[in-house]
Amino acid sequence: MDGHYGDSTRSVKASGAPAVAGEPVTPPPVPAAAYHLSVDEAAPIDFYGRASNPTWRRLESALAELEGATSACAFGSGMAAITSTLRVLLRPGMKLVVPADGYYQTRRYATESLAPLGITIVEAVADGMCAAAADADVVLAESPVNPTLDVVDLHRLASVCRGRGSVLVVDNTAATPFGQRPLSLGADLVVASATKGLSGHSDLVLGYVAGSRPDLMAGVERERLLAGAILGPFEAWLALRSLGTAGLRVDRQCQNAMAVALMLRGHPAARGVRYPGLPQDPAHEVATIQMKRYGGLVAVELADAAAVHALVERSDLLVAATSFGGIHTSVDRRARWGDPVSPGFARLSMGIEDTDDLLADIEEALG
Template sequence: MTTQYGDSTRSLHAGIPDPVPGAPMLPGPVFAAPYHLDPEGYTPGVDGYGRGDNPTRRLLESAIGELEGGDCLAFASGQAAITALLLSVLRSGDTLMIPSDGYYNVRSFAASTLAQLGVTTVEAPTAGPYPSFEGVRLVLLETPANPGLDLVDIAEVARAAHAAGALVAVDNTTATPLSQRPLELGADVVVASGTKALAGHSDMLLGYAATNSADLLDAMRQFRTLGGAVPSPFDCWLARRSMGTLALRLRQQSASGAAVAHLLREHPLADNVRWAGDSDLAKRQMRIIPGLVSFELPSAEHVAAFLRASALVAAATSFGGLHSSADRRHQWGDSVPPGFVRFSCGVEDTEDLLADLTQALDTAAKL
């Protein structure tokens, strides 16, 4: 599909097959483990067994690939996609650079599994400064970072890393491909959790990787086939169905994010409010600012009181869904203060959300 179309048009039509009279606009999920084979023998590239091939999965991959600007592989979760990348690229003696403030499970995986395999891990804050890239095999960025929402200039880091001979991967979970296209900014591969804003309905798990490198794609595909971390046909169908409203959801979440950040800065209980839209880098690098805001309340007890008092905000550990949610990240082991909150704006009317947040914060302030 041409990139001249707008965001809503591309989200709705990407990867959809040509219309067939009597057929649905979005083909239903194909549930199959084995498929009928040609009696003369199996032809590679044709559906033979569900772990390696599935037409519903390919349709989703085509749609995400169009939005990301590369070839896409879908996985059972975002962590599965990152694992496939890391174990496809890294070998004993290699060095990996990861964010010190990014998704904590990546750091846990590096400190356990990768360390046992002889891979050295170097951590750097998303916003820098970065150590030398000399001798680094793979640089994994996450921008905006989860949960602190720090940013990194993808193009600048990619130039420096490539000059040192390193590959560059970007976790695009928070931004989504409608907001940010890392492959166009110089990244070699994109990984993401489609569980979050991409699918956006908090009802399935999904991950993906996208790249323009045939070698990287083949290596990750082989890992996926042999490792078996494939998403179900129904989850792929749910994700593709949900992508049709991606642009609509992002616009509403972004508008609410700006308003929520302003409200929090004006409220005496909240401190250290962060929203990516405040950054000049975000305005250059991202087309739609995600509806995520981070802030701090005085204590874990204040966060609990805030959540109990809210009528619209769910306590939940994911983000990017239809419903506004808040997560106290300290409880999961993130290196943040006990009262740190990652707030995810849903698609509620902004005025209703602001009113609810105000009364919830006022109630929590009475502790």
Template sequence: MHEAQGFSTRAIHAGQEPDPLTGAVVPPIYATSTYKQDGVGGLRGGYEYSRSGNPTRTALETCLAAIEGGTRGFAFASGLAAEDTVLRALLSPGDHVVIPDDAYGGTFRLFDKVATRWGLKYTAAPITDLDAVAAAMNADTKMVWIETPTNPLLNIADIEQLADLAHRRNALVVVDNTFASPYLQQPLALGADLVVHSTTKYIGGHSDVVGGAIVVQDGEIADAIAFHHNSMGAVAGPFDAFLTLRGIKTLGVRMDRHCDNAEVVAEFLAGHAKVAEVRYPGLSTHPGHDVAGKQMKRYGGMISFRHKDGEQAAVDLCARTEVFTLGESLGGVESLIEHPGRMTHASAAGSVLEVPADLVRLSVGIEDADDLLADLRQALR
């Protein structure tokens, strides 16, 4: 497919040529574990066993690479499986990683409770502060891990500047692009070495499939990821790949609607008497607004805010919404509300990554904006 084609054209067509046998315009679900070989070592299309490769997954991986501007994509059983594979494939015991001091709770748990037992070291630093990241690096630093926007505080990291810093120190840069999606942000073009996703979120977009992804440009990195992808085996199944690929087709139009609604909701919350602070990079008051404007197409569908009346009021608010569903995860067509301190980021309690107790996180869906505002208005009463 020609590189000059637009995002949604690539999302709909990359890796998804009509089936040569039937003409089907949607890649079929290859629900098979193994493949007939034409003699010993004679593979048809390179397929031998579906952990190593499956045509439905290949279609998804080709599309993921195309929409992220990479050369190779890899589809996993979950976002954390993708993250774990990055660590195992590219790092060794004794290596050091700088992570955000407000990283996703699951990412923090992976580093703090799993990777450290394997001998990996990490330092949490504010990735909005270039000097702080530089100070956190040492002779063993092999990787800088970036989320932007971060989960759940919506902080913005300057990918280009951090990539330049890391590369001068011979460290790789990984960007978790889950919150922004490939439609709004292209980290590889800004200097990142790898992009990771929970495809469960905006890429899948319908809260009906769990998955993860890695996209890379460098051939050596791709080969290392491919080896561990197969060796560790946390691959996306064919039906999950099919659902994720279906979601990608509408990613552009969905993200535009998510952004439209989030901008309206953020302005409403910013003017509400019960709201102490709104964290949304689309607001001019957000400290990362200018950087986000430089590296993102728009500002996304995620909002966090602090309730002026404290933790219990924040918890009670989450129970009162009717259109916003109380639930973990994000990025689906339906709006969700949650209390990070007691839900998605409970694993960070008592650590330097602990989130404010009065924080509420919204995943703003694609419903009618007036209904979302009415729901928040009554819940904030």
């Protein structure tokens, strides 16, 4: 795709169909389990619904363009994308590094499902990733880290992995490809939950893997075929439809995040605020180098769990929800899920409300 286009233009172009006279601008989904086979028994492009689907291919092409990859592979969830990728890359006796401060389900899968197979699991926080990667076979990094919003120096980490000959996988869920493109920083594969910012309406569950190494991507696609963690064609169509507005939505979410972070930083009810876009944030220097946008998530520490619940109850705009990236601004008290944070730690996911309305509502709800 032409590099001079802005993100909203990229979104629209990636989600659109080729210009063919007489064909719909937005083609309908193709719900198919079986396809007509040719008399020539050489396998056609599509032959069975678990193996391929035209709507998948359109979505995957769009995701690959946005991530700067040569190909992408869609899955039924972000965790399906992550677990399938790890199964392809790992063998007994190997060492895997996972985020100690990132998404908790990734750690659970590693310790509960991979460690019993003879795979050594090492958990590392964001600023310890490079040291932990020095003798690893596979490194799964997450940046910004969910929920603390620390940032991993991906270029440095990629250099360590190249020197070791290990594979670097980066979870790009929080940043989205509009915030950063890990493949351009040296990652081998990108994984993400498109449930979040890319689909953006809190009504879809899907994930993807993107990359430019044919050997790795072929393995991922084969794993999807055999394990069956596929995305339904209608969900793929809805995701593709959502991508057209993703650039606009993410831009507003990032705008709201910066405004809310600045307001919270000066509010007496906030004991701590994390947002990579704040110049005072410990992650700001690295984030500025590798990120185009700082994301739509803000982390704030309030007095206790009751203060987080009161914030939601007093607000007219905030909703309590554990996912993020939707059009509604949401609040999630992360300690309830077992994250190693204080009881009053909350992750705010910015929606697309008018910035002034959102600021006024949160300030009033904080009291």
